[in-house]
Each structure stands twice: as structure tokens, then as C-alpha cells.
Amino acid sequence: MSSSTFFEGISSMVITTSRLRTHLLAGGTEAGIPVLFIHGNVSASRFWEETLAALPPRYRGLAPDLRGFGDSETKPVDATQGLRDFSDDLHSLVETLGLTAGGRKIHLVGWSVGGGIAMQYAIDYPDQIASLVLVAPLSPYGFGGTKDVAGTPCWPDYAGSGGGTANPEFVKRLAIGDRSEESDFSPRKVMNTFYFKPPFRAAPEREEVFVSALLSTKVGDDNYPGDLTPSDNWPNVAPGTKGMNNAISPKFCNLSGFAEIVSRPDVLWVRGADDQIVSDTSLFDFGYLGKLGAVPGWPGEEVYPPQPMVSQMRAVLESYQQSGGRYREEIIADCAHSPHIEQPEAFRTLLFAFLDEHS
Numbered sequence: 328m329s330s331s332t333f334f335e336g337i338s339s340m341v342i343t344t345s346r347l348r349t350h351l352l353a354g355g356t357e358a359g360i361p362v363l364f365i366h367g368n369v370s371a372s373r374f375w376e377e378t379l380a381a382l383p384p385r386y387r388g389l390a391p392d393l394r395g396f397g398d399s400e401t402k403p404v405d406a407t408q409g410l411r412d413f414s415d416d417l418h419s420l421v422e423t424l425g426l427t428a429g430g431r432k433i434h435l436v437g438w439s440v441g442g443g444i445a446m447q448y449a450i451d452y453p454d455q456i457a458s459l460v461l462v463a464p465l466s467p468y469g470f471g472g473t474k475d476v477a478g479t480p481c482w483p484d485y486a487g488s489g490g491g492t493a494n495p496e497f498v499k500r501l502a503i504g505d506r507s508e509e510s511d512f513s514p515r516k517v518m519n520t521f522y523f524k525p526p527f528r529a530a531p532e533r534e535e536v537f538v539s540a541l542l543s544t545k546v547g548d549d550n551y552p553g554d555l556t557p558s559d560n561w562p563n564v565a566p567g568t569k570g571m572n573n574a575i576s577p578k579f580c581n582l583s584g585f586a587e588i589v590s591r592p593d594v595l596w597v598r599g600a601d602d603q604i605v606s607d608t609s610l611f612d613f614g615y616l617g618k619l620g621a622v623p624g625w626p627g628e629e630v631y632p633p634q635p636m637v638s639q640m641r642a643v644l645e646s647y648q649q650s651g652g653r654y655r656e657e658i659i660a661d662c663a664h665s666p667h668i669e670q671p672e673a674f675r676t677l678l679f680a681f682l683d684e685h686s
Contacts, residue, residue, distance in 0.1 A: 334380040341398070344419040350398035351391040351420075354379030359387035360434070360457075360686050361426045363417065366390065367439025367463075368571055369501070369514070369551065371397030371540035374438070378667050381675055386682065391420055393444075395550035395571065396543055403549035406489075406566070406573030409469075409580040410440075414447040421455070432457035434682055439463050439605065439664065440575060446582045453590040458685040460595045460678060463605050463664050466636040467643045469580035470572070471612055474632050476642040478577060481631045482560040487613040488576040489566025490548070491555030502546040506538055514541040521610070524601045524663035537668075561626050562613050586646035594644060594654035595681045597674065598637070599662030607635045 333339060338353045352372045355362075362382070364375040372390040379388040392399035393413055404412050426433050434457050437445030442464025449456050468478030471488030481487060496512040508516050515538050519528055529537060548554040553570020557563065566576040574580060603610045610616065615633035617625025625631060644654040659666045659673050666674040 334376055336380055337376055342420060342423055344416070344423040346419040347394055347402060347416050348400040349391050349416065349420050351389050352376060352379055353390075354388040355382040355386045356384045357387060359385050360682075361431070362386050362388045362434040362436060362682065363421070363426075364388060364390040365413075365417070365435065365437040365441030365444050366393065366396070367441045368575070369541055369544050370439075371543050373397070373536050373540045374665070374668065376536075377671060378675065378678070381671075383679060383683075385686070389424075391417065392543075393441075395545040397540065398543070401545045401550060404553070404570050404574050405568075406553060406570055406576070406579050407568050408574070410444050410447040410574055410582075411451065412574070413444045414451050417444065417448055418452055427455050434458050434460070434685070436460040436462065436678065437464060438667065440465050440571070443467070443469075443575065443580065443582060446585045449588055449590075449592065450582065450584050453588040453592075456590060456592045458592050458595070458681065460597065460681060461640075462666060462674075463598045463602055464596070464640060465575060465605055466634065466639040467582035467585065468634075468639050469575040469577040470636075471576065471614075471634060473577050473634050473639070474614070476635055476638050478581065478583065478639060480577060481614070482558070482565075484556070484558055484560060484565040485576055485578040486558040486560035486565045487562050487631065488578065489555055489564065489573045490553030490570050491564030491567075492613065493552035493572055498546060498552060501542060501544055501551070504542050506542070514538060521603050522663065522665050523669050524599065524661065527663075527669050529668065561624050561631060562617070562622055583643050583646075586643050586650055586652075588652075591647070591650070591652035593681075593685055594647070594652065595677065596640070596644065596654060596656045597666055597677055598656075598658055599664060599666050599669065600658050600660050601662060602664045604664045605636050607637050608633055609636060612636070
């Protein structure tokens with residue numbers, strides 16, 4: 328990644344755990360209350376840098392690079408475990424740093440796929456969590472291939488999800504380190520069109536940092552996007568068993584069990600009103616693209632409707648609430664998939680007040 332200067336008060340380090348050499352950024356006070364910030368797919372810890380730099384001094388913010396992203400070690404992702412490779416990596420980091428020593432609990436803040444990883448962590452290690460903040464999180468039923476709020480698959484083989492759903496031109500441009508805007512599928516163009524709501528653009532120096540973070544993604548079957556399986560079912564690709572996009576296929580990713588965790592930490596769900604990535608009408612979902620006529624052969628609304636991603640999350644969190652948990656949904660106007668970047672003041676007001684309520 329780019330070696331540009333970090334914000335004042337931000338430090339960079341590599342921690343060797345039993346699972347992974349993990350690079351992370353840290354901000355706040357070293358002895359402060361630990362808050363773990365988890366980035367999403369095709370990104371890295373530097374998307375959290377502004378938030379870390381603004382943390383009140385009573386907190387210790389830690390933003391690791393996930394395996395296969397940023398400056399952390401690259402190891403294959405076993406997609407058949409869903410998001411557990413990432414959850415277990417984070418748990419190993421937490422244990423190595425002693426963040427939960429003496430019964431202390433941690434706050435988790437997860438963006439996009441990072442929101443799913445935070446939920447998986449809470450399922451796997453519920454007694455360690457003080458609170459969860461889900462920022463534009465993916466659906467509890469992963470990405471693609473489901474038709475209703477219960478996560479029912481459109482096809483038995485989950486066609487339309489997994490490694491084969493990534494745009495090959497985008498993958499190619501990631502792999503060659505393309506920093507241009509010459510194509511709609513260049514990483515910079517995708518970021519500025521979908522991660523953010525046009526005409527928003529980060530300041531030039533920050534944009535270069537973010538593009539470097541995108542380009543840090545390790546491309547291949549073991550990482551992003553993963554392998555694929557041909558399918559006779561539309562759109563003719565089904566999940567493989569390796570890599571990030573298969574780990575978030577509903578074949579392997581099902582976070583509905585979050586509703587039943589016993590510890591029940593409070594949840595703040597923050598999303599942008601104009602998100603085109605995680606949405607009930609997502610421009611990254613084959614069901615919605617088929618309905619728009621952008622992908623030929625769509626079998627129709629009854630067989631393959633758009634995935635109701637937001638509605639699926641709301642249904643799981645409502646079930647969580649009925650079981651005794653509490654959640655709050657906050658929608659930030661004039662904002663797409665990255666509230667912490669696009670609307671930082673509104674986001675930080677929500678985040679810091681929520682952390683203060685639960686610390």
C-alpha cells in the first residue's frame with residue numbers, strides 16, 4: 328500500500344498471532360477502552376483512519392487489515408466456513424493483544440462485509456462484546472442468490488452468488504494495479520460511483536490513499552474474488568469453496584443465528600439513504616440487474632427477485648429484539664455505502680454517543 332503519512336496520533340504496527348501476521352492502525356489512548364474497526368471487501372484499514380484520528384481519548388481504536396487485504400499476511404480463505412476465518416483471525420488478534428483480559432469487553436464497528444464479520448464474531452465469542460456498530464452491513468444471508476427476508480435460496484446451488492459474480496474487468500484492473508479512470512470498471516471509478524454518492528470525492532491525497540487500499544486486495548482464487556462453479560441455473564455461475572466472495576455467498580454465510588445469542592449486546596445500525604451496494608435494489612445483485620434487463624435471460628420475479636438485503640437485516644434484528652436484544656437503525660441522508668467517509672460528522676456523532684452509552 329501507499330506509504331503516505333498517517334494522520335496525527337495514528338500509529339501503524341504488525342502483530343504476529345497464532346493465525347496471521349496482522350497489520351493494523353491504532354488511534355486514541357493506549358490504555359483506553361478497546362474499539363475494533365473492521366473494514367469491508369476490496370478495501371483496507373485506511374478507510375477508518377479519519378475515524379481513528381477523531382476518537383475521544385478514553386478509547387483505543389484498532390483497525391486491522393483482514394487476511395488478503397492491506398498489509399496483513401495473505402492466507403487462503405476457506406469459504407466453506409463462511410466468515411469464520413476472519414472472525415477467528417480477529418479473535419486471535421484480540422487474545423494476543425490481551426484486549427479482553429480481566430473480563431474486559433470490546434466494541435466492534437464493522438463496515439459492509441466487516442459488519443457481517445462483527446456479527447459472526449458476536450455469534451462465536453458473545454461474552455467478549457460490549458456493543459456492535461454495523462455500518463452499511465451486508466445482509467445476514469450474504470450477497471446474492473436469495474429471494475425473501477428468510478434468506479430462501481433462488482436455486483438449490485445458490486447460483487448468482489460467489490466468486491463468479493465479480494466483474495472480470497474490475498478483477499483484472501485490480502490485479503494490474505490500475506489507478507486510472509479510463510473505464511467504468513477501474514477501481515477508482517467504482518469507488519467514486521458506488522462506495523460514495525456522486526458527486527462526492529475525497530480530497531485528492533485521501534483519494535490516492537483509498538485507491539491504494541483498494542489495490543492492496545490480493546486477487547486470485549484463494550482471496551478475491553475466489554473460485555466458481557458453473558451452473559445450469561441462471562445466471563450460470565454458482566459458488567466455489569475459496570475466497571472472499573464465496574465466503575459471503577448464502578451457501579456458506581448465514582448470520583441469522585445472531586438473533587439467538589445470549590449476551591445480547593446493543594446494536595447500532597447505520598446506513599446511507601442512497602446505498603447502491605447493500606440495498607433492496609442493489610446494482611451489484613443479479614436479481615435486480617436481471618429485472619432491469621441488464622443481464623439477459625432473467626427467469627422473472629417469482630424465481631429470482633432482487634435480494635431484499637436491507638429487509639433481511641431488519642428482520643434478523645427484529646428477531647434479535649424480540650429475544651431481548653436492542654437495536655437502533657439510523658439512516659444518513661445524502662450518503663451511499665460509506666457514511667464514515669461521506670458524512671463523517673453525522674457518523675461520528677452517532678458512533679461516539681453510542682460508544683459512550685455502552686462504556
